[in-house]
């Protein structure tokens with residue numbers, strides 16, 4: 001049975017896209033152009049389920065600088081900036097536990113559905129929320 005399934009699989013198209021898409025070589029750019037022209041079909045990612053815990057989102061305007069999020073964060077992903085009384089979140093350290101979201105008294109933090117976070121530089125803009 002497994003052999004039969006394997007043979008069938010050989011004649012099917014791949015079910016996955018190259019990942020992370022933003023770092024693939026130029027050929028990927030060509031691939032995306034072909035997708036735009038409708039020449040090839042991109043396999044869409046699955047929908048994120050309700051309550052999905054993606055990257056932490058931060059509403060700076062709402063933040064009152066109480067530092068509760070920083071104190072509760074188990075992975076020390078949050079830095080307090082004394083000059084501005086605002087915070088900075090390093091997603092490369094974040095464990096997506098949502099404790100900061102729960103403790104924030106003014107709802108300045110939330111778990112977004114952003115999950116495309118693969119990066120080669122842990123300090124890249126993509127991985128810092130401020």
Ligand code: SF4
Pocket residue numbers: 056072073074075076077078089093094095096097098099100101
């Ligand atoms: S989700 Fe958890 S690990 Fe990530 S910043 Fe908030 S408290 Fe820290």
Ligand code: SF4
Pocket residue numbers: 062063064065066067068069070087103104105106107108109
């Ligand atoms: S808990 Fe909320 S209000 Fe307090 S510093 Fe963190 S984000 Fe700002």
